[in-house]
Amino acid sequence: MSHHIVEFKDVFFRYPDGTEALREIHFRIVHGESVGVVGANGAGKSTLLQHMNGYLMPTSGTVTIGDVVLTKKTRREIRKKVGVVFQNPDDQLFMPTVFDDVAFGPLNLGLDEASVRERVHQALSVVRSLDLRDKPPHHLSAGQKSAVAIASVMAMEPDILAMDEPAANLDPRSRRSLITLLKTFKHSKIIASHDLDLILDVCGRCIVMRDGRVVADGPSAEILSDRSLLEENDLELPLSLQRQVMA
Amino acid sequence: MTFDERYFDIGRLDRLSYKDTCVHRLDPRAKVIATVMFLFTVISFPKYEVVALAPFFLFPVLLMTVGEIPILFIVKKMIIVSPFAIFIGIFNPFLDTRTAVVIAGIPVSAGWLSFLSILLKFALTISAALLLIATTSFPAVCHALRRLGFPALFVSQLLFLYRYLFVLMEEAMRIIRAREMRSFGRRSTGMKVFARLIGTLFLRTVDRADRIYYAMLSRGFQGDVPTLKRSRIAAADLAFMAATVAFLAVFRSFRVTEEIGRIAQELFL
Numbered sequence: 001m002s003h004h005i006v007e008f009k010d011v012f013f014r015y016p017d018g019t020e021a022l023r024e025i026h027f028r029i030v031h032g033e034s035v036g037v038v039g040a041n042g043a044g045k046s047t048l049l050q051h052m053n054g055y056l057m058p059t060s061g062t063v064t065i066g067d068v069v070l071t072k073k074t075r076r077e078i079r080k081k082v083g084v085v086f087q088n089p090d091d092q093l094f095m096p097t098v099f100d101d102v103a104f105g106p107l108n109l110g111l112d113e114a115s116v117r118e119r120v121h122q123a124l125s126v127v128r129s130l131d132l133r134d135k136p137p138h139h140l141s142a143g144q145k146s147a148v149a150i151a152s153v154m155a156m157e158p159d160i161l162a163m164d165e166p167a168a169n170l171d172p173r174s175r176r177s178l179i180t181l182l183k184t185f186k187h188s189k190i191i192a193s194h195d196l197d198l199i200l201d202v203c204g205r206c207i208v209m210r211d212g213r214v215v216a217d218g219p220s221a222e223i224l225s226d227r228s229l230l231e232e233n234d235l236e237l238p239l240s241l242q243r244q245v246m247a
Numbered sequence: 248m249t250f251d252e253r254y255f256d257i258g259r260l261d262r263l264s265y266k267d268t269c270v271h272r273l274d275p276r277a278k279v280i281a282t283v284m285f286l287f288t289v290i291s292f293p294k295y296e297v298v299a300l301a302p303f304f305l306f307p308v309l310l311m312t313v314g315e316i317p318i319l320f321i322v323k324k325m326i327i328v329s330p331f332a333i334f335i336g337i338f339n340p341f342l343d344t345r346t347a348v349v350i351a352g353i354p355v356s357a358g359w360l361s362f363l364s365i366l367l368k369f370a371l372t373i374s375a376a377l378l379l380i381a382t383t384s385f386p387a388v389c390h391a392l393r394r395l396g397f398p399a400l401f402v403s404q405l406l407f408l409y410r411y412l413f414v415l416m417e418e419a420m421r422i423i424r425a426r427e428m429r430s431f432g433r434r435s436t437g438m439k440v441f442a443r444l445i446g447t448l449f450l451r452t453v454d455r456a457d458r459i460y461y462a463m464l465s466r467g468f469q470g471d472v473p474t475l476k477r478s479r480i481a482a483a484d485l486a487f488m489a490a491t492v493a494f495l496a497v498f499r500s501f502r503v504t505e506e507i508g509r510i511a512q513e514l515f516l
Contacts, residue, residue, distance in 0.1 A: 104466055108468060136261065139261075152466070
């Protein structure tokens with residue numbers, strides 16, 4: 001299928017206060033590809049992700065999702081295709097119970113009751129959180145919250161997943177199960193993270209950003225083992241590779 | 248109570264609603280309607296009424312017992328809000344001094360009666376409202392209101408209030424802790440700092456509201472928070488409402504306590 005493509009063409013974005021957040025962003029992600037976006041704080045990773053489903057619109061250039069060009073009119077359509085998982089699950093889980101939250105997307109898609117229930121069940125069992133369904137989000141642990149946040153996006157059955165720091169605030173075990181989970185998804189994925197080991201584990205391809213520009217784009221194994229490239233961009237070798245070098 | 252403790256105490260009201268008793272299982276709409284009828288019946292009594300209010304305590308007491316809600320918890324919550332009622336009625340005994348009844352030779356002024364009446368009505372209404380939430384959960388009450396025809400905007404505001412109350416309190420808790428850690432035991436650092444804390448909290452809230460709205464848009468929000476119908480009015484709910492109506496009608500129209508008193512007098516005197 002060709003329609004799970006994400007394409008950024010010469011995208012520039014300037015915030016209203018004049019900050020140039022994205023400059024000349026140009027890349028293409030094909031169906032089923034997993035792409036990690038890394039870079040220092042303020043390099044433009046989150047801004048990039050917010051373009052994926054039209055929360056921000058490029059100042060110039062085009063964003064194409066599948067065969068639809070992102071405009072104010074196509075935004076709604078595109079939001080059905082691209083699921084965005086936020087950095088802070090508290091922002092994402094806004095309904096009073098887990099069930100309501102996961103059902104929110106499917107209900108807005110206009111599905112009937114039976115299929116909404118089916119989707120909620122499906123999504124919650126994928127992240128192994130079925131027993132949390134009646135709990136309010138404020139009684140969940142951080143790991144449970146992020147699992148439910150992923151479920152709430154999965155329930156919309158998006159073609160493309162965009163995640164902003166999915167492993168932030170997770171303990172090592174929850175992080176590991178998140179990585180295992182991400183590997184099972186067949187979607188095209190874009191993951192912005194400082195967790196370079198996670199990127200190395202999950203994403204075949206990696207984009208390095210600096211000051212709103214893409215400075216490197218290539219296979220993760222290559223880019224994330226290039227010590228001088230990483231250090232130039234205020235990053236460092238993933239821990240797993242540091243160990244190998246020492247040994 | 249410190250701020251932290253108070254925070255966890257709010258969570259408790261919430262946890263009570265997870266229980267599974269026959270009161271908890273009733274349809275939220277039935278409970279909302281019953282509670283509203285109860286509230287209106289109680290406040291419909293004239294301002295000097297004391298004796299006839301007494302039997303109405305049966306309603307909250309029954310709910311509390313069958314719903315396994317700890318009485319101390321409800322009483323504590325009532326005490327926290329009681330100043331409102333006390334200050335409304337506290338001047339009545341001084342303003343309304345004509346003698347209304349004489350009990351055991353001591354004249355009791357009408358002001359005291361109306362003050363007592365206010366307190367009783369307060370206790371009845373607050374306990375009924377607290378019990379509604381403790382046995383139904385706040386979101387279920389909101390959904391019930393929506394299905395009873397309340398405007399969508401109003402109900403979604405209530406839902407967000409409930410959801411983000413906890414998040415906001417955690418945020419406030421973090422700010423307060425950070426302040427305490429750097430104020431080295433000086434208890435109050437003055438109004439200026441306090442004003443800035445509130446300002447910070449407000450700014451963070453605005454940012455968060457922005458992100459939440461983005462999250463909602465990302466999942467197809469169109470102005471109404473959609474909900475599933477998850478309950479059906481069953482025979483038990485109808486029975487519950489009928490019993491409530493009968494209970495309220497009997498105690499509202501017959502002065503049952505006085506009758507009992509009269510019969511007792513006839514028997515023993």
